[in-house]
Amino acid sequence: MSFLIEHNVPSRKLTSLGAGGDIFTHVKISHPNDFKELHFLSKKDNIRLFALGNGTNLLLPDENSSYFLISTAISMPCTFEKNKHQYLVTVACSLPLPVFLAELASKGLKGFEGLAGIPGTVGGAIAMNAGSYGVEIGTKLAQIELWSLKNGLEIIKAKDFRTAYRSFEFDGSDDFWLAFQASFLFTEIDTKENIKKNMQHYKSLKQATQPVKARSAGCIFKNPPQQTAGKLLDEAGMKNISRGNFTFSDLHANFLVNTAKENEISVAADALELIALAKEKVFNKFNINLETEVCIL
Ligand SMILES: Cc1cc2nc3c(=O)[nH]c(=O)nc-3n(C[C@H](O)[C@H](O)[C@H](O)COP(=O)(O)OP(=O)(O)OC[C@H]3O[C@@H](n4cnc5c(N)ncnc54)[C@H](O)[C@@H]3O)c2cc1C
Numbered sequence: 270m271s272f273l274i275e276h277n278v279p280s281r282k283l284t285s286l287g288a289g290g291d292i293f294t295h296v297k298i299s300h301p302n303d304f305k306e307l308h309f310l311s312k313k314d315n316i317r318l319f320a321l322g323n324g325t326n327l328l329l330p331d332e333n334s335s336y337f338l339i340s341t342a343i344s345m346p347c348t349f350e351k352n353k354h355q356y357l358v359t360v361a362c363s364l365p366l367p368v369f370l371a372e373l374a375s376k377g378l379k380g381f382e383g384l385a386g387i388p389g390t391v392g393g394a395i396a397m398n399a400g401s402y403g404v405e406i407g408t409k410l411a412q413i414e415l416w417s418l419k420n421g422l423e424i425i426k427a428k429d430f431r432t433a434y435r436s437f438e439f440d441g442s443d444d445f446w447l448a449f450q451a452s453f454l455f456t457e458i459d460t461k462e463n464i465k466k467n468m469q470h471y472k473s474l475k476q477a478t479q480p481v482k483a484r485s486a487g488c489i490f491k492n493p494p495q496q497t498a499g500k501l502l503d504e505a506g507m508k509n510i511s512r513g514n515f516t517f518s519d520l521h522a523n524f525l526v527n528t529a530k531e532n533e534i535s536v537a538a539d540a541l542e543l544i545a546l547a548k549e550k551v552f553n554k555f556n557i558n559l560e561t562e563v564c565i566l
Contacts, residue, residue, distance in 0.1 A: 272306055273297040273342065281535065283338065284324035285388065286486040286563075287527045288515075288537040291333040295321070297342040301449060304416040310337065311418060311445070318418070318445040319566060322393025323365065326486050328565045331537045336566065341392065341449040347372045356455040357411065362392030362448045366399070374464040379457040380409055385468035386475040387487075392448045397564075398437045402471055407432030411454045417446035435491055435562055480518045484527040489544060490559040498551075498559055499523035505550035513539030517547065525563075541565070 274296050280289030298304060311318055321327070321338040341363045350357045356378055360369055366384065369391050373381055383404030387394065391406075398407040412426045419441040430439040475481055490498035502508070502522035510517050513536050514529040525543060529535045548559050 272303055273299060278338075280329040280333070280537075283321065284327045284329055284486065285484060286324075286328055286525070286540070287484045287529065288331075288535050288540050289329040289333075290331050290534045290536065291329075293329070293333050294337045296337055296339045298339065298447070298449070299342050299344075301343070301414075301416070301422060304422060304447075307339065307416065307447075308418070308421075320392070320396065320445065320447045322363075322390035322396070323388060325389040326393065326397055326562070326564055328486060328537060328540055328563050330566055339445075339447055341447060343449050345450070349376055354456060356458075357452055358455060359450060359452040360391050362390060362395065362413070362451055364391050365389070366391055366394050370468060373455070374461055374468060377458045377461050377464060378455040379459040379464055380404070380455055381406070382464060382467040383471055386472040386481065391451055395448055395451055396437055397435055397562075398432045400435070402474075405432065405434075407437055409453045409455060411452045413448045413452075414450040415446050415448040417441050418444045419446075479521045480524050480526055483518065483524070484529075485518070485524045486563045488523045488562050489525050489547070490523055491562045493557050493559065496557065497523075501551045501555055501557060501559070502547055505547070505554045507547050507550060510543065510546070512543045512546075515540045515543055517543065 276294050277292045278295045280291050280293055281287040310316055315335040316337055317335050318339050319336045321340045343361050345361045348359045366387055366389055370381055370385055383402030387399050394406045398405050412424055414424050416422050425439050492498050499522045507517045508519050508522045514527050515525050516528060518524040518526050527535050551557055551559050
């Protein structure tokens with residue numbers, strides 16, 4: 270078995286938001302053959318599996334009842350295959366999204382510039398169908414290779430998955446699954462310089478409007494149809510409202526930021542209380558039920 274198992278990892282080290290006081294077992298899968306061990310693990314009493322990318326969209330609890338967090342760490346180079354006017358790009362899902370975007374820019378492949386500035390892994394971005402400035406990662410996804418508790422190793426092709434705003438589903442995706450490799454199809458090209466310039470443009474827009482340097486999980490709530498959650502939260506008076514170490518940002522009201530000093534424990538219950546308060550305030554003022562975007566374990 271070439272599992273990499275780390276016990277006693279404090280939850281605050283596993284996510285960008287840094288909430289939670291408890292410890293977790295973190296398992297890294299470095300070869301597709303290792304997945305069968307996961308099956309045995311899942312059969313052990315009281316162990317539940319949860320897929321972890323870079324934890325940039327995740328709120329972990331104060332008490333870990335039974336979860337093992339599972340990531341992939343399969344190293345493989347990004348490959349590019351040209352077929353007439355199409356380019357098939359295959360990447361490891363553990364690759365950080367910013368590194369993937371830099372690879373695309375270096376090959377002059379156009380289409381994902383709006384995703385610049387989104388942290389996390391390619392796998393996490395697929396699971397969330399991450400997007401910004403009108404671009405969603407799922408739109409160019411041709412297939413993913415994954416392991417699921419239900420079917421073991423499988424390849425899911427574009428015709429067999431469904432993407433929507435911050436949602437990615439296929440038959441069996443409601444149970445544990447972990448993507449380890451993905452292929453994307455690109456049809457448009459541009460110069461490296463133009464692509465890099467556009468990526469920088471979108472990054473600068475984010476830096477000007479979002480607390481990108483603070484500890485956060487990105488947007489806490491999804492935007493309701495024809496509305497932006499940030500504006501609703503701002504108008505409901507949530508900017509600068511705090512509980513414990515968590516505050517809704519003054520710069521962007523949909524960002525919950527953790528202001529703790531290093532090694533200080535930030536209680537997930539405080540973050541949950543603020544999230545519940547924000548939902549209540551928005552509902553009372555606008556009769557709109559905000560849905561969380563952040564994954565809450
Ligand atoms: C400053 C900041 C800005 C952000 N801006 C944006 C933005 O503009 N747009 C946007 O969409 N998001 C944004 N996010 C949120 C976040 O970065 C994205 O959702 C990101 O794609 C999550 O990737 P991750 O690897 O960190 O996933 P994690 O947070 O680790 O996990 C998120 C979900 O994906 C699942 N998952 C992770 N990896 C895998 C895998 N390999 N296989 C199966 N499931 C997996 C997890 O189980 C979980 O349900 C932002 C976050 C921050 C901190």
